[in-house]
Amino acid sequence: MSRWLDTPQRYGLVTRMLHWTMAALLSWQFAGMAVKNIVGRHPLTAFMVGSHKPIGTLLLLLVLLRGAWGLSQWARRPPHPRSLLGRGAAAGHALLYALMAYIPAVALLREAGSGRGFAPFGIPVFAATGQKIEWMLAPANLSHGVLAWTLCALIVGHVLMVALHQLWMRDGTLARMAGPLRQR
Template identity: 75%
Template sequence: MPSRWIDSPLRYGLVTRLLHWGMAALFAWQFTGMGVKLILGKHPLTAFLVGTHKPVGTLLMLAILLRGAWGLSQWRRRPPHPRTAVGRLAGAGHALLYALMFYIPTVALLREYGSGRGFAPWGVPLLPQTGEQIAWMMAPANLSHGVLAWTLLAVIVGHVAMVALHHVVWRDTTLARMAGRL
């Protein structure tokens, strides 16, 4: 594989960057849809955006699994966090991002299965229609999916703010590592 595709200690490779920015676009779509729902309520735009929430969430779940597997394969090549308090906080922040990105769609899929309605995004059957509701499968998402999704948005905003701080105030190469040439 050409070196520009894989990570190095100086920058993230094209695969990592494509997964990162692709997921950023999908999250922007998801949060825009839910924001429009909160602002406009019942509206044709809301119906369209919310109608894409589950299929796009499924794409996000696939992307996080791919990104996690790719990240593990690149673990020793990646740009390291500095061995400072700020570096440890950055590592903890990234761990929180990954945990939330994995948990939120996982419980949503568990709820879909527990609903008994089946699930076939884009017409591809992923979960069978059983006609039986299983309360314990639906409960985790009912209790946490929405709240933790908004928490994820807050963590993403913090992530972006820290990148801006690195770029504007500290004038280091953190943004360039993920964005490519600036």
């Protein structure tokens, strides 16, 4: 059972599975939008972007699950150092979580207000009404894309900081999330 739970030395299997599943899905989302921006209309674009809304819905569910799991493991997790760098890491993680929740949530609000209906993976969430509700469309129209690319930049920074910890500081940060799950 201890392999599943976080410890002060490493993240457990549940946390790792949520982290890497979300990393893969976010990579797919960003790759799809990059292909759309670079290639334009193309069968590859249609394939990748066609999954954007259902995957975004799944990401919202996963970030809520991950947040709940993280709170349940709060006292068990590896702590951030009590330094300026540690406080920066905590703030960066909080911003990542906030954006990972806000971006798909505001897109879901837009879907609700579109009047087109929404059924990701064939599961009806909103029935088609044929009526647009502008106040529900506006927040996503203003912020979804720009904040998504901001999230992408923060994720790149997150990966670069992990590389810095691994290659320069050699403090085992990467092993906490990616290393073996054996007990120490």
